[in-house]
Amino acid sequence: MKSFINLFISVVIAVWVIAIAIISVQNATPVSLRFLIFQSIQIPFGLVLAFAAAVGLVGTSVLQSFWGLGESQSRLDEEAEFFIDDEDF
Template identity: 65%
Template sequence: MKTLTPILISLVAAIWVIAIAIISVQNATPVSLKFLTFQSIQIPVGLVLAFSAGIGLIGMALLQPLWGLAGSWQGKSRLDDDAEFFVDDEDF
């Protein structure tokens, strides 16, 4: 299973890149993004999608180790509680 995971991740990333490329070719008209009072320059939709996907991938890559640390910190106490709960009654 460990060798299959990188292949699946690469496949999903490749599908996203292909989808962004197709959308960017079909929607080459420039758009400007507005947020509250801020407005960006006019850039193609595909470029906006590519930047959004890239920022999302980088953000998840940075946050994933933090979630792993939080899960291991909470997981130890839950494993200890489970060990006390599942006691074999035949030994008594």
């Protein structure tokens, strides 16, 4: 089951990378980003999209460790200790 999840995640990331590549090739016109009073230099739209996707992937992986999503294994161990077979006695 875990290998299927890893395969699914890899396929989703590959599709996103291909979509970013296609969009960046088709939209090579430079854009500048504005936030409040700040403005960036002129950079291609595909590069902006690639940076946004990379920041999203890294940010999600960092936030998963803070949210405690890695604790699912310890919960399974606690449930395994709670349910004891009658054959063990």
